[in-house]
Amino acid sequence: xxxxxxxxxxxxxxxxxxxxxxxxxxxxxxxxxxxxxxxxxxxxxxxxxxxxxxxxxxxxxxxxxxxxxxxxxxxxxxxxxxxxxxxxxxxxxxxxxxxxxxxxxxxxxxxxxxxxxxxxxxxxxxxxxxxxxxxxxxxxxxxxxxxxxxxxxxxxxxxxxxxxxxxxxxxxxxxxxxxxxxxxxxxxxxxxxxxxxxxxxx
Amino acid sequence: xxxxxxxxxxxxxxxxxxxxxxxxxxxxxxxxxxxxxxxxxxxxxxxxxxxxxxxxxxxxxxxxxxxxxxxxxxxxxxxxxxxxxxxxxxxxxxxxxxxxxxxxxxxxxxxxxxxxxxxxxxxxxxxxxxxxxxxxxxxxxxxxxxxxxxxxxxxxxxxxxxxxxxxxxxxxxxxxxxxxxxxxxxxxxxxxxxxxxxxxxxxxxxxxxxxxxxxxxxxxxxxxxxxxxxxxxxxxxxxxxxxxxxxxxxxxxxxxxxxxxxxxxxxxxxxxxxxxxxxxxxxxxxxxxxxxxxxxxxxxxxxxxxxxxxxxxxxxxxxxxxxxxxxxxxxxxx
Numbered sequence: 001x002x003x004x005x006x007x008x009x010x011x012x013x014x015x016x017x018x019x020x021x022x023x024x025x026x027x028x029x030x031x032x033x034x035x036x037x038x039x040x041x042x043x044x045x046x047x048x049x050x051x052x053x054x055x056x057x058x059x060x061x062x063x064x065x066x067x068x069x070x071x072x073x074x075x076x077x078x079x080x081x082x083x084x085x086x087x088x089x090x091x092x093x094x095x096x097x098x099x100x101x102x103x104x105x106x107x108x109x110x111x112x113x114x115x116x117x118x119x120x121x122x123x124x125x126x127x128x129x130x131x132x133x134x135x136x137x138x139x140x141x142x143x144x145x146x147x148x149x150x151x152x153x154x155x156x157x158x159x160x161x162x163x164x165x166x167x168x169x170x171x172x173x174x175x176x177x178x179x180x181x182x183x184x185x186x187x188x189x190x191x192x193x194x195x196x197x198x199x200x201x202x
Numbered sequence: 203x204x205x206x207x208x209x210x211x212x213x214x215x216x217x218x219x220x221x222x223x224x225x226x227x228x229x230x231x232x233x234x235x236x237x238x239x240x241x242x243x244x245x246x247x248x249x250x251x252x253x254x255x256x257x258x259x260x261x262x263x264x265x266x267x268x269x270x271x272x273x274x275x276x277x278x279x280x281x282x283x284x285x286x287x288x289x290x291x292x293x294x295x296x297x298x299x300x301x302x303x304x305x306x307x308x309x310x311x312x313x314x315x316x317x318x319x320x321x322x323x324x325x326x327x328x329x330x331x332x333x334x335x336x337x338x339x340x341x342x343x344x345x346x347x348x349x350x351x352x353x354x355x356x357x358x359x360x361x362x363x364x365x366x367x368x369x370x371x372x373x374x375x376x377x378x379x380x381x382x383x384x385x386x387x388x389x390x391x392x393x394x395x396x397x398x399x400x401x402x403x404x405x406x407x408x409x410x411x412x413x414x415x416x417x418x419x420x421x422x423x424x425x426x427x428x429x430x431x432x433x434x435x436x437x438x439x440x441x442x443x444x445x446x447x448x449x450x451x452x453x454x455x456x457x458x459x460x461x462x463x464x465x466x467x468x469x470x471x472x473x474x475x476x477x478x479x480x481x482x483x484x485x486x487x488x489x490x491x492x493x494x495x496x497x498x499x500x501x502x503x504x505x506x507x508x509x510x511x512x513x514x515x516x517x518x519x520x521x522x523x524x525x526x527x528x529x530x531x532x533x534x535x536x
Contacts, residue, residue: 003287006329013336020383024390048282055280064386071390075397078536102276123400130404134411141416141438143431182404184412184512184519189446 003047004039007054011036014060024071027063034059058101065095065108080177087118122178125164129179132157136196154200170194170201204252211246214239214268221275226284235271238264293328294318311348314340345388346379362476364466366459367402370528371395398532405514406528414460417443418468421491436495444502447521448509451492455485459524 015032018025038053069091076084094111098104135157139150161168173179174190183190218239221232242264249255256262301315318340325331335341353372360368374395382388420439424432444450447457455461465481473480496502512519515535519527 001326001330003329006333010329010333010336013333017336017339017342017384018386021387024386025384028386046282047287048285051280051285052282067386068389071386072393075390075394078394079397079401100273100276102273106273126401126404130408130411133408134416137412137416137442141420141435141442143434143438145431146435178401180513181401181515182408184405184409184514185446186513189509192446 003045003050004042007050008036008039011039025067027066027070028060031059031063056101058099058104061101062095062098062104065104066092069095079181081122083118083122087115090115090118121164125161125168126178126182128157128161128164129173129182132161132197133183133193136193136200139200140193140196151200154197158197158201170197173197203246203250204255206252207246207255211239211243214242214272217272221272221278223284223286224280225275225278226281229275229278231271231274231278235268235275238268238271242268288328290322290325290327290331293331294322297322308348308351310351311344314344314347318344342382342385342388345385346382349379349388349392350376362466364462365403365406366462366525366528367399367406369525370402371399373529374398394536402514402528402532409459409512410463413443413447413454414463414468417454417492418464418488421488421495424495425487425491433495436492437499440492440496441502445505446509448505448507449521450502450504451489455489457521459521461485 011032015029015036018028018032022029035054035057042049042053069088073085073088073092076088091108091111094107095104098107135150135154139147139154142150173194174187218235225232242261245258245261246255249258297315297318301312304312318335321334322331325334353375357369357372360372375392378391379388382391417439420435424436440451443454447454455464464485465478466476469481469484470476472484510521512521514527515531517531517534519531
């Protein structure tokens, strides 16, 4: 068996697969090209030389992770989710710094835990935004005897929201894209709900 | 010996054997690692249950030391003289573990694994095995087929529970996953669709909470108590909905998204059955309740016609065609 040829064929096939989408496979393409280049310098069929040149294909494993988390970050950016972007950048930086397989997976599992907290926090904030809008409407339609109770519920949700998003303000609801993506109303109608929120928070 | 300890030790053993091939058995760090491993094996024989084993101080220290040595060994360079082509069994072992854990009903995914095992039998070593897998596009096939098989039947389920956002999610996944030409592309579409579904589901919930659910809850309260407080809330809820969505009650209950929700969720939860007849009866009951609560009050003022259109992803979302909106708006933004 020609070891170099066999490996060359494997790497080329995987490279072609990655080249079907240059943007999403950017790091993997670079890694496959780097190994193919190294392989081209081997003139005999000795596996020892091959193993020395390409090692345990760490560059590919690292590139796969980089492409994975960069693409997730791209999605968070599309939705204007700043916290999600920050969370994924933490993982990307850690992956960049890894220098072997063990370190790579250890660092991913460690940083992913912190990043997941940030991502989960954003999701919780979005869920609370739905509850807040609902509660403001329920406050608005409530009979006089229930107004205070519903007002207190608005305050309670607002406090929970502050825990997830310490920068939350009434104006941020109008401006921040991820919040707007879960609210079906235009500014005109949302302003009405915001006025009930202000009333509830007084 | 406890199974979890046995598994953990065999993991260590496998790693040590791999490093033996990489750096040679006389490598100082490897020898040290083997010594710690043997100490752990002896401890495992002595402390038979996992609880006692893992809480033993010596065991904890040994495991930490061994892990640190394994990290160091990972960074060592391959000794060219020792390098041998990995066996096909080594390369295929992870697929066997995954196959064993795969539910029996995932027949399509299982058949991809079965093809992998055929390739394994026909391969002399890991290189031929991986090259054949790449030639046959097994890596992407495995991910795609597993994704799609896990989604089977989910679309119908989402439809029967009135979750149009998820109907769109399953449709888009079924459309995009088979077309993906690389694993990164497949994962990108899966993650993108799941993010779109997350936002759209919350949007849909806000909509229902501030329309049909708001009104139906108020009506349910009034039907139960017939109190003035509850009557007032039905009146206020109706005025709010009529203003915010520019619709009277006949138009409101006819909005396809709202009607679907009444039929499949609200009526089903009350009547324990999903039928158009019982939903229609419920809608009539709701309308009669609204009429009774509005008796003697000024008629509701509908909001302007433009309020029949909402905003989803910063784009117009006409109430009458929300199912289509869920399938299109997000993709216009991207």
